[in-house]
Amino acid sequence: MNGNRRMTNKKPLLEIKNLSASVAGKEIIKNLSLTIFEGQTHVIMGPNGAGKSTLSHVLTGKPGYEVTSGSITFKGKNLLDLSIDERANEGLFLIMQYPVEIPGVSFMTFLKYALNAKRKYLGLDELSAPEFIKLVQTQAQKLAIDKEMLGRAVNVGFSGGEKKRMETLQMALLKPALSILDEADSGLDIDALKVVSKGINDLDDGKRALLIITHHQDLLEYIKPDFVHVFAGGRIIKTGDKNLALELEAKGYTDFIKEAQC
């Protein structure tokens, strides 16, 4: 995975300032601030049920989440002004914990819609059928995805690992500026992480940023984050490098949080 990178003379990709957000009237995120630059890998860790996923939902614009105060700027634009699809087409990609099934729609068709939606947004022509097929097959091969899988309906009858593989394929094709890997609730799937990290590395041009949301510490064996943030009580209570994750592992969340809040 990406090593440490400088953040000098680069504009922030994502800037979250004093964000508060609630679900059904209950405040889940409280005054959270976070800045991500191009090419950086950030990890947000926190105990189960702390509402870490809320952050990924607020960022992507999922219905049901209300931003009560603060601002989010993405690529210099006010993210909160954009619809879900506009955010996606600007380059925000969520690798879902549980990708949903869409019966009757083949992955090939779905990928074509997604890719063309983005191209249209960027003012580019749609890809021709041969160009599209070649592009998908090349990427699929890199991720060891069978041709047969591309013909199947979106996520229908796929195993957890297969679903992650297909999520990664979509990411590789759409080349998002910021990918969010939300593993907040599900146990961290090491195989999935390997696939995703390979996907990220394959499209890495030093600009792609990654935000990982998890409560496990084991991931450090596979990726080298630039920053580790500890999330508790609706905000980031401590930021550090990978050593912070090791510290967390040694102390456990409860003690760590207690200490940090003293």
Added chain:
Amino acid sequence: MAQKPEIEDLSGDKYKYGFTTDIEVESVPKGLNEDIIRLISKKKNEPDWLLEKRLKAYRHWLKILEPTWAKLTYEKINYQDLFYYAAPKQKVKPQSLDEVDPELLKTYDKLGIDLKEQEVLSGVVAVDAVFDSVSVATTYRAKLKEQGIIFCSISEAVQNHPDLVQKYLGSVVPYTDNFFACLNSAVFTDGSFVYIPKGVKCPMELSTYFRINAQNTGQFERTLIVADEQSYVSYLEGCTAPQRDENQLHAAIVEIVILKDAEVKYSTVQNWYPGDKDGKGGVYNFVTKRAACRGDNAKVSWTQVETGSAVTWKYPSCILQGDNSSGEFYSVAITNNFQQADTGTKMIHIGKNTTSRIISKGISAGHSNQTYRGLVKVAKSAQNARNFSECDSLLIGQTCGSHTVPYIENENRTAVLEHEATTSKISEEQLFYCNQRGLTEEQATGLIVNGFCKEVMQKLPMEFAIEASKLINISLEGSVG
């Protein structure tokens, strides 16, 4: 929070084909009586036997009432306030497309059917274009003629092939069948006629584009398809109508006769004007479609994609008379805004080892209401009859309705009948997933619905499937909120 597009902006008057062509229309006076029927028959230079058939039907029609059992509500139709005949004015029948009124050809252009181009393009689709009530141009006839295939307007068939017409017209749908079929039998103006001779496989898809044009003209199309022994034909019917405020009545009949070892595939894409977003205007569509598998091993397949009309009343049926004959019904019906559809099929098993298959996909959105009404009937004589029925409904939003009314009448203990039904909604998770991959809500809905209908769409001929898929997207515009 993300801002959703204004739904009102999306749901406006989207009907793409809403224009009228300025062609002088030759009509008989408004209203319906025996004189009008005589006049229609005379204008069409019909033989006496046909006039008699018409009058018989009319006299019967006067004695029967409009059916009320369907789950449909619409304003009472004033049958005396309609024109029963309108034909584009033309002194001489055109011999080629060059002689056809250029205004008319322009209309076809707007609809995407360039006849000139069609003629040049190497025989994929033959189009018998029905403009209002009279066929004005028929292509490919010569090519089909080489094989003995007859594909022409029913009026021409009456003149040139009276024996065939007299033998089969009304033999599948008698004038006594129902109120609307009876009306059609009295006043039908034109439609298509197809005859496939013994042993001939029709080398191309036969296609008719219907178009309702003249104001207040009831449309009474009449289609008759006869597939002789061991023959095969695939027939396509596609429809668009210009936008109007008045409701337009359409009461067509399609009759199909299938003899021993023959097969007919009949595909329809129907997108007549559904009315505006407030439920104003739109076509009333009361259609009787029926196929009779008269010989052993005869096969028929109905495939329909219905997105148009304000009111739809339609039950394409199969009479499985020959032993081992089979009937299929594949249907996608989409209703949005204030559209109403009461539609389904009837499978009548009479012969031994007859099989039928029903796949119905209903999508309701907006304030629309949709009913699947189907009958599977197994007669005493139908040893080992088999039926499989699947009726799936998809709801979009909170204000639409979906109903399933399957009737089963079984008189034979050897029959095996299966029925499956599901009702589902497009989930927020599905929409979010698609949105997150850059698709708008409209695109996402279209994609999910197309997936839901896939089993049926696959049954359509390729070029039709593409058009139908686009239609589904157009029909659902403004349905997501």
